[in-house]
Amino acid sequence: MFRWVFMFLNVVVGLLRHEPWKFLSAWFCPYAQRAWIALNHHKIPFEYIEALTLKLEPGQTLKDAKGYEKHELLLKHHPSGLVPTIVDADESMPAVYDSLVCVEFADDLAPCGKPLLPKDPVFRAEAKLWAAWADKNIASPFYSILVPKEQERRLEGYNKLRDGLRKFQATMKGDFFLGGDMSIVDIAALPWCYRTFTCSIIETYRGPDFTFDRQEFAPLLRWLDRCLALDSVKSTLPESAALVDTYKRYADGTAESKVGAAVRAGKAAHDHD
């Protein structure tokens, strides 16, 4: 009973609340893209703040960028200054960060919206487990191909990503991973599939030994097309050529990011500090 009253009040407060959330993001960051898609999906009002500015000397292009300037709000609200980070308009409540926590947070903010996680406890847990799986087996291996200098480690990353994509494709239950609608699992995998298949970032920097057979992955490409056609996704897609350029710093092993540092230290990208 208490919970129902709470839910009701929550909805009312949500409707009355006009101030947008502050969404600290970066146009090129796939982790931030996850949170962005979820906020869009639920039409949650937010102010988009570009919180990582690639450092460029006069005359340099995106390809030359190594590190970035961090927005003061990001340094204030995230313990390590990472995007995505979401704070309330007054900055009076704790910050929300970690990309998959942000997706669940967006879902919690919109209890009457089309959910990104199933409501049934078992299927809800299943969705969380698959999202974490995609993080380990699709997002992280992407950096294990781009960051290491040794060909052997790059190929190991490539095999892991290919295996991950194969399992993702084979397990998909419908038009989207969990069935008929986009869920947290699609959002967990999508930004790296866009970078791999649409922008060809891995092939660009690692050459023909690192291609993904488009015939084998035809069902996955159809899923990708369905995702990219969604309004919630469209506005989060960086222009391909510019995005490719920003990955040069990863491919050169010079990216000054937590993820770059983790992979250079032999860890998985998701195990960054």
Added chain:
Amino acid sequence: MFRWVFMFLNVVVGLLRHEPWKFLSAWFCPYAQRAWIALNHHKIPFEYIEALTLKLEPGQTLKDAKGYEKHELLLKHHPSGLVPTIVDADESMPAVYDSLVCVEFADDLAPCGKPLLPKDPVFRAEAKLWAAWADKNIASPFYSILVPKEQERRLEGYNKLRDGLRKFQATMKGDFFLGGDMSIVDIAALPWCYRTFTCSIIETYRGPDFTFDRQEFAPLLRWLDRCLALDSVKSTLPESAALVDTYKRYADGTAESKVGAAVRAGKAAHDHD
């Protein structure tokens, strides 16, 4: 509206459902203990199944155990055969695993119970972030002390655990981490605090250079006492001497577990395969 009807049906189904969940656990496993406490907390009916049996030759004691036999249900329902794993009585639904996902699952099963995660979206996200923080900064460093053979790495783990415990103690908002009641954050940290302070496992195997000042940690010890006095926790506490013995395999670097293998490979315990 739809959500309210769903919630109502969910509660009714929950009340009607008599078959207990199958809880695949291990008496000595701190990760399984997290799920166990959450199931107890919400009085969720479950059948406790001892799913990891330490392998002992005739005449051997717990100290001699290296690996374990895994229950066939565990091998069937968890992709890597890890506890905790929870399956429905009919084994007709997806399995629920990963200790913190299991805690959230128990909370979702009991929407009218005393919640282990706050209902407000921001504070709910905050609880998840602190639980993940405790996993990285309290649970994982415990193994970084016990598993490595090099004194330097052990001391690095010790410093990390001590820093983690200091921050945990300094951040605690009330009798429990988030305030007046036990939450997922307490549950995330508790099993390793019990092993460290109550059972003195680290001091036993690593000696006087690895002690924790009980005066400095007096507030944490009072929190630990409050946790250990809860009914939901009491029944999950293994007998101290037996528990100490089971850690010999970690301290000898011979533990045949995913966590042991991850730490020996230079990764954090939470980043096991």
